[in-house]
Amino acid sequence: MPYVIGVDLGGTNFAVGAVSTDGAQQRTFTSELTRRERGADDIVGRIATRVADVIARTIAETGASEADFLGVGIGAPGPLRRIDGVVVLAPNLGWRDYPLRDRVAAAVGLPCTLENDANCATVAEWWIGAAKGAKNVVGVTIGTGIGGGLIIDGALYHGSSDVAGEIGHTTIETAGRRCKCGNYGCLEAYASGPAIAERARESLDANGASSLSALAGGDPMALTAQHVFDAARNGDALAIEVVRDTARYLGAGIANLLNIFNPEVVVLAGGVTGAGAQLLAPLQAEVRRRAFRPAVDVVRIVPGTLGDRAGVVGAAAAFLAETGKGA
Amino acid sequence: MPYVIGVDLGGTNFAVGAVSTDGAQQRTFTSELTRRERGADDIVGRIATRVADVIARTIAETGASEADFLGVGIGAPGPLRRIDGVVVLAPNLGWRDYPLRDRVAAAVGLPCTLENDANCATVAEWWIGAAKGAKNVVGVTIGTGIGGGLIIDGALYHGSSDVAGEIGHTTIETAGRRCKCGNYGCLEAYASGPAIAERARESLDANGASSLSALAGGDPMALTAQHVFDAARNGDALAIEVVRDTARYLGAGIANLLNIFNPEVVVLAGGVTGAGAQLLAPLQAEVRRRAFRPAVDVVRIVPGTLGDRAGVVGAAAAFLAETGKGA
Numbered sequence: 011m012p013y014v015i016g017v018d019l020g021g022t023n024f025a026v027g028a029v030s031t032d033g034a035q036q037r038t039f040t041s042e043l044t045r046r047e048r049g050a051d052d053i054v055g056r057i058a059t060r061v062a063d064v065i066a067r068t069i070a071e072t073g074a075s076e077a078d079f080l081g082v083g084i085g086a087p088g089p090l091r092r093i094d095g096v097v098v099l100a101p102n103l104g105w106r107d108y109p110l111r112d113r114v115a116a117a118v119g120l121p122c123t124l125e126n127d128a129n130c131a132t133v134a135e136w137w138i139g140a141a142k143g144a145k146n147v148v149g150v151t152i153g154t155g156i157g158g159g160l161i162i163d164g165a166l167y168h169g170s171s172d173v174a175g176e177i178g179h180t181t182i183e184t185a186g187r188r189c190k191c192g193n194y195g196c197l198e199a200y201a202s203g204p205a206i207a208e209r210a211r212e213s214l215d216a217n218g219a220s221s222l223s224a225l226a227g228g229d230p231m232a233l234t235a236q237h238v239f240d241a242a243r244n245g246d247a248l249a250i251e252v253v254r255d256t257a258r259y260l261g262a263g264i265a266n267l268l269n270i271f272n273p274e275v276v277v278l279a280g281g282v283t284g285a286g287a288q289l290l291a292p293l294q295a296e297v298r299r300r301a302f303r304p305a306v307d308v309v310r311i312v313p314g315t316l317g318d319r320a321g322v323v324g325a326a327a328a329f330l331a332e333t334g335k336g337a
Numbered sequence: 338m339p340y341v342i343g344v345d346l347g348g349t350n351f352a353v354g355a356v357s358t359d360g361a362q363q364r365t366f367t368s369e370l371t372r373r374e375r376g377a378d379d380i381v382g383r384i385a386t387r388v389a390d391v392i393a394r395t396i397a398e399t400g401a402s403e404a405d406f407l408g409v410g411i412g413a414p415g416p417l418r419r420i421d422g423v424v425v426l427a428p429n430l431g432w433r434d435y436p437l438r439d440r441v442a443a444a445v446g447l448p449c450t451l452e453n454d455a456n457c458a459t460v461a462e463w464w465i466g467a468a469k470g471a472k473n474v475v476g477v478t479i480g481t482g483i484g485g486g487l488i489i490d491g492a493l494y495h496g497s498s499d500v501a502g503e504i505g506h507t508t509i510e511t512a513g514r515r516c517k518c519g520n521y522g523c524l525e526a527y528a529s530g531p532a533i534a535e536r537a538r539e540s541l542d543a544n545g546a547s548s549l550s551a552l553a554g555g556d557p558m559a560l561t562a563q564h565v566f567d568a569a570r571n572g573d574a575l576a577i578e579v580v581r582d583t584a585r586y587l588g589a590g591i592a593n594l595l596n597i598f599n600p601e602v603v604v605l606a607g608g609v610t611g612a613g614a615q616l617l618a619p620l621q622a623e624v625r626r627r628a629f630r631p632a633v634d635v636v637r638i639v640p641g642t643l644g645d646r647a648g649v650v651g652a653a654a655a656f657l658a659e660t661g662k663g664a
Binding site: 089091098145146158160162163167168169170171172173174175176177179180181182183184191193195258259262263265266267268269270271272273274299300302303304305307308309 | 416425472473485487489490494495496497498499500501502503504506507508509510511518520522585586589590592593594595596597598599600601626627629630631632634635636
């Protein structure tokens with residue numbers, strides 16, 4: 011059985027794994043801290059070491075041979091160009107115009123492809139996860155940022171310069187909160203993990219009494235979205251309000267996608283979806299309130315089933331699609 | 338040369354024309370008032386009369402024969418189902434679940450197709466107009482309402498239940514103005530013709546002094562978007578402010594489409610685009626401020642070139658695409 015190595019490169023960690031070309035086997039996943047401060051070449055070197063390690067372990071575990079490894083699919087953040095494999099801008103890595111694909115290819119000695127990380131997560135859920143078999147899919151990854159991917163008529167859609175799917179950077183308030191992208195009122199500025207924590211902090215500043223202060227150890231700057239979800243689950247009024255607002259913002263953004271794309275499935279992934287039903291149920295209700303009925307009637311809005319593996323699996327799937335070898 | 342008849346059905350007028358299957362000839366266009374109060378069957382009867390008339394005149398003018406007319410493409414507002422040719426909901430016509438396609442087919446004795454009117458305008462501009470030859474196109478029609486259409490990888494995209502492209506009904510202010518669709522904060526609630534007039538009226542109520550009062554004959558309810566554009570062109574401060582806000586709202590909505598779709602062309606059509614550069618220039622500036630640079634760099638945001646004919650031409654083109662006969 012042939013394999014593809016998937017690499018999921020994030021600002022905090024990178025993960026590497028082997029995925030069989032039918033998607034059925036996903037094995038020997040490893041991950042380590044990205045340590046962006048060490049610079050791009052150092053990161054590439056450690057990615058190559060991990061790739062070699064995963065290949066060796068997969069061979070040991072399955073009896074596969076070196077020749078069974080077709081190549082490496084890389085998922086990376088930010089606007090990028092597939093044609094020359096360059097990461098155009100990745101603030102979380104401190105990169106600008108970095109030729110990641112060719113650097114990794116040179117280091118591992120295998121063909122490589124480069125794909126946007128949120129696209130990878132979407133492709134993975136469509137290939138073997140929650141959106142399997144659907145024709146039109148929107149993936150929304152909600153974590154440190156909010157990314158997105160679009161499967162249209164059964165294929166990943168890239169747009170005219172590989173920017174398509176930047177759902178986190180759609181305006182939901184024209185004069186709204188400042189976003190890291192430079193714009194105002196982006197969905198990401200309201201509903202990413204850090205944005206949820208920030209809104210909770212502001213609410214604490216204004217209102218004071220909440221179990222959130224204690225959860226964050228008395229340091230508002232230590233407050234995370236996870237604290238907010240935990241407190242809301244325990245009945246904290248301020249946290250419940252912050253979660254409800256988060257659902258409202260995400261619901262508005264996703265309703266926009268329903269009215270524009272009319273997909274069969276919206277797959278939610280990323281750390282924030284760990285909040286579970288307390289976020290998902292009001293989010294779905296908000297979408298029903300806002301989107302057109304014929305669009306609501308045909309869509310499922312569901313959490314992804316691949317969890318942390320989505321990035322690696324999708325990077326491998328993107329390699330297969332890009333090189334015409336399947337997926 | 339074979340022909341297709343295009344029918345563009347709106348709440349105020351309907352138009353009928355003959356279009357050659359290569360798009361090169363568009364002839365004998367006629368239009369009349371829709372008169373929705375007479376009911377659907379009456380409208381269908383008058384459409385059939387006009388179709389017969391256009392066919393007869395085209396035959397007389399070109400020497401074509403009856404057999405050269407392949408069928409009728411109908412463009413109509415509102416959510417609709419292509420599969421059974423039913424208009425699901427058209428408030429401006431007072432229709433719900435009306436089997437328009439088959440009623441027209443029975444009346445004219447030719448095969449018919451049904452397509453959304455904003456999709457038709459987009460297809461027309463892509464077929465022979467401002468977006469000719471582009472791969473990924475967003476069409477935005479700004480008039481009594483705001484509609485949209487998407488050409489993706491060289492084909493009209495319908496979504497999973499024919500709702501795709503409802504760009505006017507995307508939220509740009511989560512707690513914003515009430516929209517006719519029932520939602521709050523839709524782009525249409527800010528930047529359609531009636532919405533522009535309404536914002537100007539509110540501004541007049543609040544500020545008083547403006548040449549707009551005189552333009553509307555002293556009756557604020559008679560104020561139209563055209564009055565606002567005329568007054569702005571003549572230096573009226575209040576009107577200039579309303580136009581600037583309109584550009585800002587449209588710019589935010591279109592920037593969202595750039596970040597989601599990353600098209601090569603955004604084609605603007607509909608009455609509001611008659612405002613010209615005073616609206617288009619600040620709109621383009623707002624898009625540049627808001628959208629991702631690699632998306633801005635590859636896109637042209639341009640007015641359509643087909644004007645009033647886009648609906649009829651696009652309905653004919655949609656017939657060809659739907660029946661597999663071309664376009």
